[in-house]
Amino acid sequence: MIKITNLEKxxxxxxxxxxxxxxxxxEVKKGExxxxxxxxxxxxxxxxxxxxxxxxxxxxxxxxxxxxxxxxNERKRAxxxxxNIGFVFQSFNLIDELTVFENVELPLxxxxxxxxxxxxxxxxxxxxxxxxxxxxxxxxxxxxGQQQRVAIARAxxxxxxIILADEPTxxxxxxxxxxxxxxLTDLNEQGTxxxxxxxxxxxxxxSHRIIRLLDGQTVVENIMI
Amino acid sequence: xxxxxxIFTLVTYHLSFDTFHKNPDRIxxxxxxxxxxxxxxxxxVPMPVGTAFRTDFSLGQITARTFLMGNSLVTINQxxxxxxxxxxxxxxxxxxxxxxxxxxxxxxxxxxxLFGKPKQAVVTExxxxxxxxxxxxxxxxxxxxxxxQFTIVGVLKNIPANTDLNTEIYVSYGxxxxxxxxxxxxxxGGVMSSSKAYTLLQPGVTRAxxxxxxxxLPKKHFTGRDASVWKFKLQPLSDVHFNxxxxxxxxxxxxxxxxxxxxxxxxxxxxxxxxxxxxxxxxRAKEVGIRKVMGSLPYQLFWQFIAETAIIxxxxxxxxxxxxxxxxxxxxxxxxxxxxxxxMQLSLFIVFATVVVIFxxxxxxxxxxxRFQPIxxxxxxxxxxxxxxxxxxxxxxxTQFVISQVLIIGSIVVxxxxxxxxxxxxxxxxxxxxxxxxxxxxxxxVGTMRNQLSGIPGVESVTFCMGAPASRSNSTTGINYxxxxxxxxWGINMKSADDQYISTFNIKLVAGRNxxxxxxxxEFLVNETVARKLGIQPKDLIGKxxxxxxxTIKGPVVGVVKDFYNxxxxxxxxxxxxxxxxxxxxxxxxxxxxRHAKESLAAFEKIWSSTFPEELYSYQFLDESIARFYELDxxxxxxxxxxxxxxxxISCLGLYGLVSFMAVPKTKEIGVRKVLGAxxxxxxxxxxxxxxxxxxxxxxxxxxxxxxxxHNYLQDFKYKISLGPGIFxxxxxxxxxxxxxxxxxxxxxxxxxxxxxxxxxx
Numbered sequence: 004m005i006k007i008t009n010l011e012k013x014x015x016x017x018x019x020x021x022x023x024x025x026x027x028x029x030e031v032k033k034g035e036x037x038x039x040x041x042x043x044x045x046x047x048x049x050x051x052x053x054x055x056x057x058x059x060x061x062x063x064x065x066x067x068x069x070x071x072x073x074x075x076n077e078r079k080r081a082x083x084x085x086x087n088i089g090f091v092f093q094s095f096n097l098i099d100e101l102t103v104f105e106n107v108e109l110p111l112x113x114x115x116x117x118x119x120x121x122x123x124x125x126x127x128x129x130x131x132x133x134x135x136x137x138x139x140x141x142x143x144x145x146x147x148g149q150q151q152r153v154a155i156a157r158a159x160x161x162x163x164x165i166i167l168a169d170e171p172t173x174x175x176x177x178x179x180x181x182x183x184x185x186x187l188t189d190l191n192e193q194g195t196x197x198x199x200x201x202x203x204x205x206x207x208x209x210s211h212r213i214i215r216l217l218d219g220q221t222v223v224e225n226i227m228i
Numbered sequence: 229x230x231x232x233x234x235i236f237t238l239v240t241y242h243l244s245f246d247t248f249h250k251n252p253d254r255i256x257x258x259x260x261x262x263x264x265x266x267x268x269x270x271x272x273v274p275m276p277v278g279t280a281f282r283t284d285f286s287l288g289q290i291t292a293r294t295f296l297m298g299n300s301l302v303t304i305n306q307x308x309x310x311x312x313x314x315x316x317x318x319x320x321x322x323x324x325x326x327x328x329x330x331x332x333x334x335x336x337x338x339x340x341x342l343f344g345k346p347k348q349a350v351v352t353e354x355x356x357x358x359x360x361x362x363x364x365x366x367x368x369x370x371x372x373x374x375x376x377q378f379t380i381v382g383v384l385k386n387i388p389a390n391t392d393l394n395t396e397i398y399v400s401y402g403x404x405x406x407x408x409x410x411x412x413x414x415x416x417g418g419v420m421s422s423s424k425a426y427t428l429l430q431p432g433v434t435r436a437x438x439x440x441x442x443x444x445l446p447k448k449h450f451t452g453r454d455a456s457v458w459k460f461k462l463q464p465l466s467d468v469h470f471n472x473x474x475x476x477x478x479x480x481x482x483x484x485x486x487x488x489x490x491x492x493x494x495x496x497x498x499x500x501x502x503x504x505x506x507x508x509x510x511x512r513a514k515e516v517g518i519r520k521v522m523g524s525l526p527y528q529l530f531w532q533f534i535a536e537t538a539i540i541x542x543x544x545x546x547x548x549x550x551x552x553x554x555x556x557x558x559x560x561x562x563x564x565x566x567x568x569x570x571x572m573q574l575s576l577f578i579v580f581a582t583v584v585v586i587f588x589x590x591x592x593x594x595x596x597x598x599r600f601q602p603i604x605x606x607x608x609x610x611x612x613x614x615x616x617x618x619x620x621x622x623x624x625x626x627t628q629f630v631i632s633q634v635l636i637i638g639s640i641v642v643x644x645x646x647x648x649x650x651x652x653x654x655x656x657x658x659x660x661x662x663x664x665x666x667x668x669x670x671x672x673x674v675g676t677m678r679n680q681l682s683g684i685p686g687v688e689s690v691t692f693c694m695g696a697p698a699s700r701s702n703s704t705t706g707i708n709y710x711x712x713x714x715x716x717x718w719g720i721n722m723k724s725a726d727d728q729y730i731s732t733f734n735i736k737l738v739a740g741r742n743x744x745x746x747x748x749x750x751e752f753l754v755n756e757t758v759a760r761k762l763g764i765q766p767k768d769l770i771g772k773x774x775x776x777x778x779x780t781i782k783g784p785v786v787g788v789v790k791d792f793y794n795x796x797x798x799x800x801x802x803x804x805x806x807x808x809x810x811x812x813x814x815x816x817x818x819x820x821x822x823r824h825a826k827e828s829l830a831a832f833e834k835i836w837s838s839t840f841p842e843e844l845y846s847y848q849f850l851d852e853s854i855a856r857f858y859e860l861d862x863x864x865x866x867x868x869x870x871x872x873x874x875x876x877x878i879s880c881l882g883l884y885g886l887v888s889f890m891a892v893p894k895t896k897e898i899g900v901r902k903v904l905g906a907x908x909x910x911x912x913x914x915x916x917x918x919x920x921x922x923x924x925x926x927x928x929x930x931x932x933x934x935x936x937x938x939h940n941y942l943q944d945f946k947y948k949i950s951l952g953p954g955i956f957x958x959x960x961x962x963x964x965x966x967x968x969x970x971x972x973x974x975x976x977x978x979x980x981x982x983x984x985x986x987x988x989x990x
Contacts, residue, residue: 057903057984078907085905096900113905157904 004165004196005031005054010063010073012049012219023049024060025219031198033164036191038207039200041216047200048169050216054198055088055167056080068164085114089158089166091187093173095150097142097157103129104138107157114161124160132156132186148179155186159195166190168199172206184209237556237574245390245469249331251428254289256435256462258425258442264457265717271424271468274416277445277460278323278425285441288427292326295404296395296422301667301844303371304359312844313359319372320395321404327384329428330393336366337382346402349378354386355396372399374842376406392469416449417778427462438462453714485937489871492631494581496878498589499624501537504885505593506621516597526598533597537590545582621885622922628879629926629963630933635872637934637959638941641951642865645942648797648949649858655792656697657734660822661850662829663696664836667843669813671747677816677839684831686824691732692813693725696850697792698857704802708775709762718761720754720776721794721802724812730789732819739766740787746808751786753806759788761803776805783807796857797947817850876963880970887915887971891978899983908979915975919967927960934959 012024023046031037039047052058053065056072059080065073072083089110097106104125111121129135132152134145142150151171158166168187172180180203188209191197199210207213213225249255258277262268278293298318304311324343327334327350334342335353342348349370356365368380378399387394405413429438439461446458463471470483516529556568666677674692681690694703704719723729727745730737730753743751752774759766766788775782791801820828833845898911935951942948 052984055903058982081902081905081907084903090903096896096903098897098900100897109901110904113901113907113910 004033004035004068005029005198006064006066007054008064008066010050010053010060010065012046012053012058012061022219024053026063027216027220029214029221031165031196033196034191034194035212036188036197036210037199038210038213039198039216040202040204040207040213045216046219047216049219051167051169051198051200055090056084085110086161087164089161089163091151091154091158091166091168091171093170095142095147095154095174097150097153099142102139102141103134103145103153106142106153107160110157110161125156128156128160146179147175148182151175151179151183152186155183155190159190163195165196165198168197170201171199172201172203180206237552237559237570246392246465248388248390249329249465252465254429254431255329255465256427256429256438257465257468258427259461259463260419261459261461262457263459268719270419270421271463272419272421273423273425273460274419275413275423276416276449278427279413280445280449281425281427281442284445285438287429287433287438287441289430290325290329291425291427292323292329293401293423293425294323294326295321295401295420296424297321297373297407298422301373301842302359302397303374303842305369305371306360311359312842314844314846315355315397317394317396319397319399320393321401322398323401326398326426329426332387332393333385334382335385336363342382343398343400343402346400347376347378348381348400350382350384350398351380352384352386352396356380356383370397372397373407376403378403417454435462435464486867489635489875492635493871493874493878494585496628496631496875496882498585499628500878500882500885501540501589502592503621503624503882505537505589506596512597529598530591530594533594534586534590537594538586541582541586541589545578549578625879625882626922626926626929628875628882629923629967630930632872632875632879633926633930633959633963634934634937635875636962637930637955638938639865639869639872640955640958641934641938641941641949644949644955645797645945646858646862646865652797652947654698654854655735655790657819658696658698658851658854660820660825661696661732662818662820662832663848663850663853664816664818664832665843665846666692666814666816667840669811671810673839674810674813677835680835680839681816681818681832684820684828684835686821686828688819688821689728689732690819691726691728691817692810693729693815693817694723694812695815696817696853697723697733697735698794698796698854705777707758707803707805708779710772710774716761718803720758721804722776722781723794723804723806724809725806726808726810726813729806732817733792735792736790738788738790740770740785742787743806743808747810749781749783749807749809751783751807753787753789754785755789755801755804756791757801758803758805774805781807781809793947796854797945798857800946876966880966883919883967883970884974887919887974891915891974895978895981898978898981902983908976911979912972912975915971915978916968919971920964923960923964923967927956927963930959931956 007030008028010024010027011022014021014023025046027046027050039050041047049058053060056067056075057080059075060073063073064071067083067087072080075083098109101109107125107128108121111124116124126135126138129138132155134149134152134156137145137149137153142153145153151174155171158168166187171183171187175183184206187197187199197210199206201207211226213223214221215223215225246252257271258273258281260270260273260277275293275295278291281288282291296318297320300315300319302313302315302319304313322343327342334350337350342350351359351365351370353363356363359365359370360368363383365380365383369377370380371377376399384396384398387396427438429435442460442462445460446455450458519529666674669692678690678692681687703722705722706715707718707720708715727743729735730742737753738756740753743753754769754774756766759769762769769785769788771784771786773782773784789806794802794804818828818832829847832847836847837843837845894914898906898914901911901914935956938951942951
């Protein structure tokens with residue numbers, strides 16, 4: 004599903020050039036649940052952004068479903084992104100002025116789904132995440148765990164092929180964190196590919212495989228049973 | 229601020245009119261009112277009124293009559309050298325005492341015996357210098373309108389600019405009899421606009437008491453219905469400059485409008501400052517936090533911010549004074565005034581305005597900053613809510629939009645009305661017609677002029693008349709129709725003109741025929757309004773006798789002409805009669821082929837100057853003279869346009885502030901939306917939605933306000949455009965475009981930001 008080869012990314016300021024990704028290669032198969040770990044500044048987030056087509060690499064190849072996307076322009080990337088990739092963030096990134104329902108509806112609007120279909124889809128996913136009763140509340144009125152569920156609902160409402168999660172439990176207590184991990188596991192069992200960046204060894208254990216990064220390079224790959 | 233200073237100067241200038249006299253509250257002008265079907269007013273009185281008030285009552289300390297001969301020709305003989313001057317401010321014939329009522333001090337000559345004898349003249353220093361090159365002019369002689377010679381017996385200090393009595397040459401009232409064209413001393417039945425009277429009431433005498441006394445005059449001097457129609461009253465001097473029912477130049481309404489525009493501009497600017505300053509407050513949160521940790525108290529922070537605002541405001545004021553200084557000459561040009569900054573009162577105004585502005589714009593952001601919680605401020609965890617929130621800003625921006633939309637609608641309406649006035653069908657032709665004055669109009673002169681002017685190649689027709697169809701000088705008199713027992717209750721406008729009049733001006737006949745050539749009145753043309761007022765079909769009017777001018781001029785109606793505008797659109801079309809009366813032909817109107825304009829004009833001057841060697845040549849195009857009816861409107865228009873532009877710029881700055889303010893917290897939201905697949909257009913619409921919404925609210929408030937104001941403005945015009953939805957649509961559309969341009973820059977930056985950057989804070 005995803006195959007990157009010799010991926011490079013630099014950050015330049017006037018004086019310093021920092022290497023974020025250094026000839027990184029890896030592969031993620033359809034239906035896999037992969038965790039990416041490593042110390043701060045090892046390039047985890049940069050990798051996730053490139054995988055999520057939010058950022059472009061400076062060198063190397065990125066095959067998404069066997070299509071080379073490394074040199075896609077903004078419009079093409081956005082198009083590919085909104086139909087294939089769902090995002091879950093550490094700080095949820097819900098829009099404060101919109102209700103739970105409207106937040107979840109947003110990706111459907113941007114992919115041009117008809118209004119009647121949108122209602123059906125949003126209701127189905129809210130039901131599945133067990134936050135249907137909160138549909139008309141605003142994000143500030145929810146607990147952290149509930150907010151993250153809304154965020155996950157928003158990520159999956161479009162039935163993406165892959166979910167990219169950036170420390171999804173980072174802002175949650177352990178009980179809520181476990182709930183979120185269960186949800187992701189369920190989604191994975193239903194066929195969604197998941198790539199998750201995390202600091203937590205505990206969370207990483209939910210995955211099939213852990214990729215450990217250091218200084219922009221893969222150091223170890225642990226296969227979980 | 230600069231606008232504020234200019235407007236303040238303008239308003240105080242107008243308020244200062246004629247306030248420099250010694251007892252301004254005791255000085256009054258006599259006025260006439262006619263209470264008939266409608267109330268008509270004139271700022272002039274029949275000549276005997278002043279005398280009667282002086283002799284019959286003892287209410288006035290000094291009463292003096294004046295007679296203004298406008299735009300007069302003054303001739304000076306120095307040896308063989310003859311110099312001619314056209315005095316635009318005219319020559320005023322004044323009774324003794326006039327210069328004691330008003331504070332126009334003499335710097336040379338004796339005021340005691342002034343104007344007691346005929347043939348005396350007093351001129352200002354300026355005029356003396358212009359005529360003779362010196363102010364040492366006592367004993368010199370000037371000739372007015374080629375008739376009487378006046379000896380200069382005094383020199384006046386220059387007349388200040390802020391007076392409506394702007395004549396610079398005064399001569400003895402007693403010499404008025406030399407000028408037979410100007411009526412007589414005993415005639416109660418006619419009001420000439422040039423004939424005024426003023427009084428300085430005895431101390432303690434009220435205006436009401438004087439009005440009571442004046443009410444006796446019509447009973448004594450008029451008979452029948454006239455005794456109840458005519459009324460004489462006093463008008464306070466302070467009212468003269470502003471009361472547009474008479475002949476005032478400045479209406480207080482306009483001044484108030486300007487005052488509010490100035491106030492609005494200052495408010496908008498303050499609003500902007502508050503807006504931007506509070507938006508900036510977040511960036512200064514850290515500084516405030518550190519200061520608080522170091523032990524600063526809230527009030528110290530508050531005053532710190534006020535001090536900062538004060539510095540900014542003071543710099544602004546200095547720039548504003550400079551700008552005002554720069555633009556004052558332009559404003560003077562626009563209004564044809566001679567305003568100066570009076571630093572005493574102006575500095576008071578500036579100090580006051582500055583303090584108000586500082587507190588108005590500094591206190592709110594200051595309070596906001598002082599209230600910050602230090603811990604939150606240090607951790608940059610303050611949100612928009614801590615700096616006044618979004619809705620406050622919305623209110624501020626809506627206020628600004630309301631102001632600018634009102635001004636935009638205002639300028640559109642004024643422009644539309646002006647265009648209407650300049651392009652509408654006047655009922656007569658106004659292009660390619662030149663008006664020449666006729667200082668002499670005896671039969672021989674008129675005949676020679678006609679032959680000579682007609683002989684010029686390119687001249688299509690020539691008519692001799694009192695004035696053009698639309699003219700400032702209108703002569704109105706009573707009318708008797710078909711020998712009815714009683715005169716009609718309305719006046720008729722008399723126009724003297726020869727048989728070429730209606731063809732030259734292309735006035736259409738609707739019934740009957742044109743008048744035959746004649747030198748005295750034999751028959752009349754009337755307009756449709758006369759027929760309508762009489763309730764008679766135009767064709768039935770033909771052959772009926774009418775008598776005008778107190779029954780002295782009689783004759784049958786031979787034709788009815790289509791209505792044409794006899795003044796500006798401000799006034800209604802009057803009932804009009806046209807008659808041949810050659811001793812009233814003060815104007816020659818020449819229709820010419822504009823392709824030969826240059827040669828023709830040169831030929832006119834040659835003929836005219838040889839016919840009237842003692843006079844000073846001048847000519848005017850009819851369309852230009854009609855355009856002058858709208859001078860004040862055009863001035864108003866320019867002013868409204870300028871201020872509307874300034875207001876729009878200021879509100880755009882406000883809008884820019886709002887968008888910048890919106891963009892900061894929105895960056896994250898934009899990032900999220902872009903990650904979820906929003907394209908740039910959809911992100912731009914986030915901003916567009918916001919300001920469209922604000923604009924519409926502003927429009928809902930502004931439209932009725934502006935509609936009401938403009939409705940009042942158009943009330944002044946008897947013939948006017950209608951306030952259609954188009955005007956309002958144009959206003960909102962233009963604001964929309966301007967606002968869109970302002971918003972799009974900032975919004976585009978926000979929309980183009982890479983979402984990775986805006987979401988990186990994690």
